[in-house]
Amino acid sequence: MRGDRLISILLILQNQGRITAKELAEKLEVSERTIYRDMEVLSGSGIPVFADRGKNGGWSLIDGYQTDLTGLKQSEITALFAPVSPQLLDDLGLTRTSEDARNKIIASLPAAYRKNAKDIWSRIHIDTSSWRGTKEKIASFEVLKNAIWENVKLEIIYQRADGQTNHYIVQPLGLVAKGSIWYFIAAKENGDIRNYRASRIQSAVPGMGTFERPDDFDIAAYWKSSKQAFIRALPTYEVRIKVSGEVLPRLSFSNHFVRVMETGSSDKEGWTSVKLTFDTKDEAKRYILGFADQMTVIEPEELHAEIYRMAEAAVAHYRK
Known part of the structure; x- marks a missing residue:
């Protein structure tokens, strides 16, 4: 050891x-x-x-000291040659480069290690694309990538989640892929670092001059901290329900906006108490109503009347 x-x-x-x-x-x-x-x-x-x-x-x-270390362990070979997402490599324009580099590394390995390295690619594949193959379009992706490498300021027009657009002059620091979605990380003129969903950048124009990149900026550490802060700030709405045995297995495969927090034991009729969390009350009401008589709200009690009114409105609409 x-x-x-x-x-x-x-x-x-x-x-x-x-x-x-x-x-x-x-x-x-x-x-x-x-x-x-x-x-x-x-x-x-x-x-x-x-x-x-x-x-x-x-x-x-001491400057200039180098040592040759050729004894790679199996776990190290696995870590070194574990595949990356072909979709993300393609976005970055590095698919061909990655293949060439991979072949060169394999060729440089001792013969005893080559088969182990190749075996990894025949056993592990990482696919970050969606099932329907939809992909966000990023209008200025090439401009963003070039500005990151060249430390060039950009003027961007960014569409916020509420539809409004803002102009910013930013200092590009990096790109982060979350699943198949790219985020552009950049510092504003006041030094604040922000995350921009790359597909919402309507235009990006260089020409504002260059900047000096912070030596101590670590994009992985920044993203981890930013992600934790985002999760802490997310709104939550808790609901306790009773769900039929027929529906219970489906809860784990529901849409992303509902999370199963607790699952109790089943009663004699086969109904199970479950605690769910949603981002908003409206999401909770729509979700519960979608299961009709297979799900019953225990608390908060206020949801009973609100879901009942939604059901009445749906019935009235289809009676027209």
Whole structure:
């Protein structure tokens, strides 16, 4: 185990450069004290590792030091060659490049590893497209991609969810694919970083000059934090219902706006108490009404009358 960890430390230092003991400990899921002991072992074995003290200090290798590490474990081969979404590669214009790079890497592997690498692609496939094959159109995707690589400011016209359009001058920082949907990450003129659904960007025009990209911006860390904040801010409307045994299995395959939070035990008649959450009350009413007499509201009681009125309105409409 220690041998694998020492190799991991060497690779991290080679690829990343200076890194603190705390960061290494977090990456390798060990204590900082363990990292310091590992550094002593590396140094004692002739590996030129050294520590810089101070605020911006950390561990690093002497400039120019390289080591050849060819002993890949099966799990490492799987991680290295796990396929990525062909749809997303196609969006980025990297399908052919990815295939060429994959073939070159396989060709450079020792013969004993080549079959393992190829086996992964015959056993795992990642498909992020929808079942109906619908795909969001992104009018200025090429402009967005180029601006991200070239650190060029953009003037964008963005359509919000409510249909209104706004003009922004932004500093492009990256793209994130959530499922098959692309989000454009950019900083506004005041420095605030925002997420823009790429398909809602009606136009993107360069020509506002360049900018200096923040050295410490990590798009993966930013997206994780942004996603957590979004989830915390989502509205929720809780409903407790009784559902028939015929309908119960279908709840797990319902639309995205309903979530099953708790499932109780069934009574003698085969009805089960279930707690659901929705984004809004209106979504809850439409959903419950759609199951007709196979679902009954326990609480909140106010929904009884409101769903009854909706049912009456539907009956009146079809009697015309």
